[in-house]
Amino acid sequence: MGNKLTDLRDTRFILYEQLNVEELCEAPRFQDHSRETFEMIITAAEKLAVNEFEPVNSAGDKIGCSWQDGKVSVPEPYREPFKKFCEGGWMNMQEHESVGGQNVPFCLHYACNAMFFAANHSLAGYMGLTHSAAKVIELYGTEEQKRKYMMPLYEGRYAGVMDLTEAQAGSDVGAVRTRAVKNPDGTYSITGGKIFITGGEQNLTENIIHILLARIEGDPEGTKGLSCFVLPKIRVAADGTPGEVNDINCSGIEHKMGMKGSATAVLNFGDNGNCIAELLGPERKGIQVMFHMMNEQRILVGMQGMAQAGTAYLHAVDFAKERKQGAAFGRAGTEQAAIIAHPDVRRNLLWMKAYTEGMRALIFYTMYCMDWETVTLNKDEKQKWHDLVEILTPICKAYCSDKGFDTCVKSIQVHGGYGYCHEYKVEQCARDSKITSIYEGTNAIQALDLFGRKIRMKKGVAFTALLNGMKATVGQARGVRDLSPYAAEMEKGITALEYLTTELLAATAEDDSFLAHSWASPYLEIVGDVVLGWMLIWQAVIAAKKIENSNGDENYYTAKILTAKFYASSLLPAVYGKILAIRKNDRSLLQMTDALFMQS
Ligand SMILES: Cc1cc2nc3c(=O)[nH]c(=O)nc-3n(C[C@H](O)[C@H](O)[C@H](O)COP(=O)(O)OP(=O)(O)OC[C@H]3O[C@@H](n4cnc5c(N)ncnc54)[C@H](O)[C@@H]3O)c2cc1C
Structure with a gap:
């Protein structure tokens, strides 16, 4: 019996059987790795997640964070697992050895991350942001900044945080009002305030490094006038020694x-005129710099949704096999059967299994594309992988966070009244996962990114590449007799998506642009539905080949095939209803003025 955090059999299937990640080890960057080292890493991550992160998850939820006189305490039980995570080199395992990393492929790293987040979302969140802050300094920092901040961040001695949001600047990042004034020594004095800053103040680390967006005095309004800064809680001298505490309240x-267990802080900068930051990257290029941090975080957030769904699903299966209620279907009068015997419960479980495994494959596949983008020397190949990552990023973020939450809710339902109670983990899964559709750019903003930018990118080249990838897999599925009708379902879905995309793009070029944009979120959901089907039918093709010589693993492959069939025939067809709703081109939404919403 495996852990109840993530299905490691499924993780291994994706890595070794679907993506053949060992092929990555032929690239010089990953040459020190092999399946053996991958397995050592996965086993060690499981141990850390199960033995250290998970046991303090519920305690962290109950204790929460506390604030007093400007100081924030995180749940005390977090301290030890955080230390072990840092000492184990998990913070930068995916980085190059020149910055202390272990050159671990991103997809492997995410396989581990999925366990950490499933075990303890709040705790793992501190690490995720710290890595991103270090990475952005590695990419844009001066040599001195790298020495002073990057290495202590990668070591986990310092924590990194991301300061974008202000009261008037949530989704509208360009409305940031925090100001920066250049000092004679080249540093900048910061004044202003940020809200909702994860880990903005905490007592886990020696120092906190804020990656902050602000506007240099005199620079234009909007995103074009924003610059990025490194703002340490405690100033650091060139030789790394800690100095004065910065003016951050x-x-x-x-x-x-x-x-x-995650401290979401309200911060004021420069109340005493003494908040000193350093520019990170060029002036007025803050958005480009910050995008590196945001893009990494967006896939990570999709993964968080998937991770919570993964553990919620495993808990639901366990519960459904244990909990007895009513006689088995069609056997009235017999003794109580486990609820998994009831048609509705079974359907709920299969629904959860399909989404969970499809999302897991989608997230790992996106990281695998990133791995190939990093190592391939061929320019066209690099571009191809890059484009795939670009187009898949908003889908990973929005689709996996929404479906992740839905899966957690479904798990509560399977648990009945117990699911609504603290003693069972799944209500926390639902509460913890809801944020994933909101932070890192709400899912509406992701939908606009996909619909307004990514599918049009380079005249649709990236979108076409995605469609072609899906069509190629469906072609293979058609060749597998048992899967052929399901491949046909998938093909229908892909064609419908293709037509819908063309129609919506045409509508945005005409007077119907407002109406077309109102469909951005449902459009992203439709794309996600089809992409998920792609992942599952791809897996079914492999399972169908392997089942003959499965050496005792027959049940796993059989379930894989049945899951893909169920999705293609019982869940995917919902996209036609969604597409029909858009095609109706109904104009009620346009006629619904602000005043009509105000009934009181
Ligand atoms: C727990 C938590 C942790 C967070 N951590 C961080 C952090 O570490 N750093 C940080 O900088 N921020 C952080 N945030 C802030 C988070 O990123 C914002 O809440 C988010 O970007 C949305 O901004 P908002 O809350 O102001 O909502 P708003 O922007 O006011 O949005 C409200 C609603 O309007 C919709 N909307 C707004 N504009 C548009 C548009 N143009 N088109 C379509 N729909 C739109 C949104 O989708 C949403 O449904 C955190 C928030 C929370 C709750």
Whole structure:
């Protein structure tokens, strides 16, 4: 019996049987790796997640974070697992050895990350942001900044945070008002405030490094006038010694529905005129610099949704096999059967299995594309992988966070009344996962990114590449007798998506642009539905080949095939209803003025 955090058999199937990640080891960057080292890493990550992260998950939720006089305490039980995570070199395992990393492929790294986030979303969140902050300094920092900040971040002695949001600047990042004034010594004095900053103040690390967006005095309004800064909580001298405490005041933390062990801080900068930051990257290029951090975080957030779904599903299966209620279907009068015997429960479980495994494959595949983008020397190949990552990023973020939450809710339902109670993990999964559709750019913003930018990118080249990838897999599935009708279902879905995309793009060029954009979120969901089907039918093709010589693994492959069939025939067809709703071109939404919403 495996752990109840993630299905490692499924993780291994994706890595070794679907993606053949060992092929990556032929690239010089990954040459020190092999399946053996991958397995050592996965086993060690499982141990850390199961033995250290998971046991303090519920305690962290109950204790929460506390604020007093500007200081924030995180749940005390987090301290030890955080230390072990840093000492184990997990923070930068995917980085190059020149910065202390272990050159681990991104897809492997995410296989581990999925366990950490499933085990403890709040705790793992501190690490995720710290890595991103270090990475952006590695990419844009001066040599001195790298020495002072990057290495202590990668080592986990410092924590990194991302300061974008202000009261008037949430989705509208260009509305940032925090100001920077250049000092004679080249540093900048910061004044302003940020809200909702994850880990903006905490007592886990020696220092906190803020990656901050602000506007240099005199620079234009909007995103074009924003610059990026490194703002340490405690200033650091060129030789790395800690100096004066910066003028950053944490005036409070938020009280949230979930992620209670994660400190969400309200910060004021420069109340005493002494908040000193350093420019990161060129002036007025803050958005480009920050995008590196945001893009990494977006896939990570999709993964968080998937991770919570993965553990919620495993808990549901266990519960459904244990909990007895009513006689088995069609056997009235017999003794109580486990609820998994009831048609509705079974359908719920298969629904959860399909989404969970499809999302897991999608996230790992996206990281695998990133791996090939990193190592391939061929320019066209590099571009191809890059384009795939670009187009898949908003889908990973939005689709996996929405479906991740839905899966957690479904798990509560399978648990009945127990699912609504603290004693069972799944209600925390739902509370913790809800944030994933909101932070890192709400899912509406992801939908606009996909619909307004990514599918049009380079005259649709990336989108066409995605469609072609799906069509190629469906072609293979057609050749597998047992799968052929399901491949036909998938083909229909892909064609419908292709037509819909053309129609919506035409509508945006005409007067119907507002109406077309109102469909951006449902459009992203439709793309996600089809992409998920792609992942599952791809897996079924492999399972169908392997089942003959499965050496005792027959049940796994059989379930894989049945899951793909169920998805293609019972879930995917919902896209036609969604497409029909868009095609109706109904104009009620346009006629619904602001005033009509105000009934009181
Ligand atoms: C727990 C938590 C942790 C967070 N951590 C961080 C952090 O570490 N760093 C940080 O900088 N921020 C952080 N945030 C802030 C988070 O990124 C924002 O909440 C998010 O970007 C949305 O901004 P907002 O809350 O102001 O909502 P708004 O922007 O006001 O959005 C409200 C609603 O309007 C919709 N909307 C807004 N504009 C548009 C548009 N143009 N088109 C379509 N729909 C639109 C949104 O989708 C949403 O449904 C965190 C928030 C929370 C709750």
